[in-house]
Amino acid sequence: MTKVDPITFAVVRNRLISIANGMIETAAHCGVSSFLSTIMDCSFAILDKDAGIISQSEKGILLFLSSSSPATRSCIDYIGKKNIGPGDVIVSTVPEFTGNHTSDAVLFTPIFFRNTLFGYTTSKAHWQDVGAKNTYPTDATNIYEEGLRIPPAKLFQGGKLQPAILDIIKWNSRAPEQVWGDIQAQIAGCHFGEKQVNELLEKYGIETIDACVEEMYDHSERLTRLAIEKIADGTWIAEDFMDSNGIDLDTPIIIKVAVTVKGSNITIDFTGSDPEQRGPMNGLWVTTLSAARMAVKALTNPELPANEGSNRPVTVIAPKGCVYNAGPAAPTFLCGNVASTILELINKALYAVLPERIPASSGGDVCGMGFFGVDIGTGKQWATLSSAAIGNGADFLSDGDNGTVHHSIAGSAGGSGGSIELTESTFPLVIESYQLVQDSGGAGKNRGGLGSRMQIRLLSPATLFAFIEKGKAPHWGVDGGKEGLRNYSVVQPKDGNEFEVLKTSGMQLHSGTIVSATAGGGGGYGNPLERDPEKVRRDVINGYISEERARLDYGVVVDPQSFEIDKAATRRLRSSLLRDGSTAK
Template identity: 30%
Template sequence: MRQAAMSDPITEELFRNAISAIGDEMVLTIYRTAYSGVLKNIMDYSAAICDACGRLVAQGLSLPGHLCSIPVALQAVLAHFGDDVWPGDIFINNDPYDGGMHLPDIFIFKPLFASGERSGERSGGQSERPIGYAATICHHTDVGGRVPGSNASDSLEIYAEGLRIPPLKLYERGEPNTTLFRMIERNVRLPGRVFGDIRSQLAACEIAARGMADLVNRYGSEQVTALMVSMMDYSERLTRQCLMELPDGEASFTDWIDDDQIDIGVPIPLVCTIRKRGDSMEVDWTGSAPQVKGAINNTFSYTAAMSFTAVKSVLSVNMPNNDGVFRPIRIIAPPGTITNGKLPAACAARGLTGFRGVDCAFGALAQLYPDKVFAASDGGNTGLTIGGYDKALNPFIYVDFISGSWGARPWADGLDGNTCMFANMASFSVEVIEAENPLEVLDYEFIPDSGGAGRFRGGMAQRKTWRMLADEGVLQVRADRQTHRPYGLWGGGPGAPGRNVMHPGSAGETRLHAKITMNLKRGEVFRHELPGAGGWGPALERDLELVARDLRDGLVTIAAAARDYGVVAAGDPPMIDAAATEVLRGRLKAERTPLPAVAWEPAS
């Protein structure tokens, strides 16, 4: 039975939790029903509820990288269709130059009506206005283009990257758009998997429709609308209050992407300036490189997402993710730059720039709020795809996003084997990789001594090695931080650089570039090593118990303990000689020049 309309704090809190739970249930629905490993194993997707104006109201447990993308994509749909929205309609969009981010990320939107799925017609045939929208975004295994997985970083323009879908109706009043379905089927390498994942998005939207119907039945449509507005206003108030707690100031930071795979060896600057005044903040990317030839250009929504993620991480309250968080934070990203590419800029591998952008924003925030910001993470996850055909010409595509580590924090070590904050993805099960693809995973392990040294050390890097079991295929890798290492803060050292290696440990071992598109033949072995994360604080001030723990765990070797931390150890298991350590640390303190506030250096 519908309850009387209320606007007291208890009702608002119950509503916030109820609608957030719908977003979480949408996320779990995709997890349980998806076909592809990139969704069911890595969890590269998000789900949300938006209001009738396309504003984000509640985002499920998913990716910070999608913080701003959903409302931008939905508002592009609304701009195209206006009032031409009916029960049974389902919208689709992946066009980076019309609301999308990059082509593998397909948005599905379902309008939610107070009357559920009834006809919704008023007198004169006027459509009932939606009360909100269910929104999902999923990274799909393949959307066509020149390279399996549609995610190569060496494409030169958007037209080479795959099928570009402008805002369209996938279903109209409950009827499928058969023309569009056929177009998608003929332009992707694995239509069964792509359509299976689209159906998982549709299922999540149906869950949202049922959840919204329950809320309307409980509160009434007018009160639901008012409570959604209240929820966004609540997040805005919390965000402004948290910003007021921070000192005013301005700081800039420049970091460098190694290159774009086209102009090899030419570093690409990312410049972030943070301006904090009162209850608002400005994140300005002016000074960043012009858009590049390679496919690492951001759309504005992705640059906004990386900016919001960095700022939100230094706030004292974890308020609900919605439009209210965005309002006090202004994003400046000049068009035609790598942070806001213009048509026909390629953008399939824009994830690299987004991950690096978060660390760049942290570099500026660290100067303003040194006790709240951790050192550079591993540079984001590495995107890797291996695709080809078997003897019967059946396609296979393995898509992996290899997660790494967090930078050292002002109060603790960085996290080992944990995806960077902006990605928030899971690790692909080795058993599933081998069961579903013609590949053998030879190792997946931490790399000793790879975390940046410091009072608190950076997270350790990982390596992963594959052997090709098919006759041949295309290997594509999107990685970075092989030249410009993850920075340390306040005397902490930089993390180890990443590496790509063919035939590691053999006479034919060959070092490769960070970004690769190449053929891989049967029996060939490829290894990727992620970068380590940066350290925080002087390494000679590290607690001996922490060094002893890392020595026991094999994360730091005896040689590195002496070199980086001035710790003398021997034996198996290693035992620290406290007296010798005191002497060595005294000598190293006299010899060493203190590292600057931000420790960055090119890889040797």
């Protein structure tokens, strides 16, 4: 293999990363649904000829990102590498292959350079509707209720559209035009990448680029191994639970991980987690693998761009038939929520040995809810996600961020899509308010970030779906920090009593119904009695915490009028709280 000089290597490496970023920008720019354009519920990547990941976009859904390689590989295996030629565009929505629910379609194109296969440009994007029993089924009991499964198929062959495949997609969607518009955007993103990579190949030659890619992998692997070596050897375990499987709403799902660090290798083992569920809270192997790899990357070299090399030291074990590795007939529509739990479960296990890299629990979930229906004003099918922003966990350095997105979707704008004004002008709803929730951040020496509440009033009848997790499972603090507020949503019918919802599917709501989504806060770090009273006072002034919680959690007495600290009372209160141990661990 050619040895590349370090400068060519650096240039090619950075170029490959920026091409992946250009791919997602291109797709977002021509996407026609909010899922693709504003929320960026998608991901783009460049793969090598064995579908190993060379580079991936730094925006979008990170969990998708890390799974694009195994997902594309299984589609290639299905079709057969030999059968893929220039100008083909291949698409699939089979969860077993894609690692995602039926709505998240994998679409990829091969990169041929002078008739030699170099690799692939691949994408995942959320299609607005794929004809499930309803747009977002959270109570499906088998895969057949979850909509169209397109086995890996050529939408374009040799550059020619295959109308039958497109027709099948359109005929099975409640929103055919939006889906076709977004597919074209996905293709535009992949073609952009294909063209740019080809120019790179033209300029440097395939041997040099291959050598650069190999060096990219080796370089990432070296740095990942160095970072793993710094973690104390041993097995670190954690246990937590997920709220419910979508059907048995009162039965938690136990999840377990054992992380074994040995030298420069790390093994993530989910053995002992509950078995596959009868509701759609089932994880798929592809995403379990990717989420575990992503967790390791975030804890070792977050600044490094992700590629195949950083995966090499990581072994993942999830026994077949467990909730993290469900079988092909299992309902999996909420597999994204399941995968999201992996990041913080691993954090929980490794906090003991990596406190400088790990914050307390965040809101822990994408806090997903949304609506679909036919707009009575325009007669058009619409669908949107309207999640509120969660708080992040505090860490040893500082307070958690207020109102942000979960790590698993860090490059996405979250369900609010980045703009109230845009949401209101696109969908038949009014956002009555969107505020941080006082006292929602877990108390601590460093405070957890605040969650938020979004109040939505419907202007048209609509169907509500919600897939909120961490409505019961704790937003844990670390080192004596307290829990943050849980996630939940409340439906207030126009006439009738309000009620709480965590997961629901196909709930018909009248125009005028108000739904308020509350996204919880992050956990705190350290004993709140050790928080600088001046910081507590500022939090009271800013309304991040109430004067009452300042007293009860932090032992700081702040005058509600003058906002002055009563120093003597504070001293007394703090020492008595410390004595009782009512706050401290």
